[in-house]
Amino acid sequence: MHSTRVLLQSIPEGLRRQASAVHLAQDSCLFRVGDHVRAAFLVLSGEVRLARIGFQGVEVTLQRSRGGFIAEASLDSKVYHCDAVATAASDLLAFPAEAFKRSLTEDSAFSRRWQSILANEVRKLRAQCERLCLRTAEERIVHYIEAEGVAGVIELQIAKKAWATELGLTHEALYRALRRLQAAGTLAVSGRRLELLAARSEQPQTD
Amino acid sequence: MHSTRVLLQSIPEGLRRQASAVHLAQDSCLFRVGDHVRAAFLVLSGEVRLARIGFQGVEVTLQRSRGGFIAEASLDSKVYHCDAVATAASDLLAFPAEAFKRSLTEDSAFSRRWQSILANEVRKLRAQCERLCLRTAEERIVHYIEAEGVAGVIELQIAKKAWATELGLTHEALYRALRRLQAAGTLAVSGRRLELLAARSEQPQTD
DNA sequence: CGTACTTTTGAATCGCATCAAATCTGGTGG
DNA sequence: CCACCAGATTTGATGCGATTCAAAAGTACG
Structure with missing residues (x-):
């Protein structure tokens, strides 16, 4: 994806070395509701969909990612509140959650960069919401x-x-x-x- | 607004004391393209719209806020890239940009809290995009x-x-x-x- | 008690989704 | 080189659902 490279470069060297590659075949599952949050994932190619089975048995899609981080907010949580399934064959990078959070706390440059990445994502998403209206x-x-x-x-x-x-x-x-x-x-x-x-x-x- | 109180409580005491109240009459302007970024704004009531006059003279709405922070991403920038106009009579809080950024850098608790706020906003917006589709x-x-x-x-x-x-x-x-x-x-x-x-x-x- | 606003219902119109199918494209192997 | 395939791209016909315009009823508040 376009900006994925930039995102990767924002991650400190030490953290990047701890990343492991993950390949998902189509329709395979990355994590499920209730799984412990062990990693932060960056989608490099393909498509991953976050969804939850709603109260009514209706599946509700929460996000469709074709590049970039997924479920960043879950880093604050112990377990996932949704399922992640690959809509197409996909490649991801997995960063150990603990190491990721430690970097965010201890590496002030990364901390600021991360805030900037999130704020930019917020800006883009708000514009997209306006567009969809x-x-x-x-x-x-x-x-x-x-x-x-x-x-x-x-x-x-x-x-x-x-x-x-x-x-x-x-x-x-x-x-x-x-x-x-x-x-x-x-x-x-x-x-x-x-x-x-x-x-x-x-x-x-x-x- | 619902979560505005929570947002306000996330802001460190010292920074909160530097905030100044801003009241906007309907159709009045908060800032314009090219203005220097001097403050971070929190919308307490009313509605503020961010827009830009596009290449074609068509006005493009980038965000419509009825509570919460607006133009957070502009904190990284020297000048604004859009106009902010009150769609209705609105009350806001203005936090001096420099003090805000200093708090984000020096107050690690606030830094983490801010990341959490942004990540949560990202999650909500992604779900909203899926919903609008x-x-x-x-x-x-x-x-x-x-x-x-x-x-x-x-x-x-x-x-x-x-x-x-x-x-x-x-x-x-x-x-x-x-x-x-x-x-x-x-x-x-x-x-x-x-x-x-x-x-x-x-x-x-x-x- | 009047005013402003939300909530509610109705009828006509418009634009997108849907289904169907043809063409074009890039990449594969014979 | 050509045959072939899986995609993307393109065009057509039809129906549905939301928008639009109009208006009435309900509600909160000074």
């Missing part, structure tokens, strides 16, 4: 490019199909909306590069 | 109660109208979905108390 596919696309891109340009790091999921849309709806935006002259698409085009003062009488 | 109002309601409540029961801290916004629905759609769930015997509503009822093994032949 928009009603049309076109608005979500524009919002995404404005919020995650630079100066109206973004190079997607994922396939459009996966992007559709992140936007809370079916891939069909995304493709159609992209086409409409291109037809309207609002957006230029070339492969995974998306560019918003400046509005050509077509406003009907703004005098 | 659900297609029907009923699914979002059940997901909310399962994820945010305890044993299928939740006492709403906000009016249903505000809850609708958080669920990415109009209030009409929410009321109608609540009614359908009650009619189906899935949910009991009394005022702001919502309770999921155990599924009455009405499964059509699960043998």
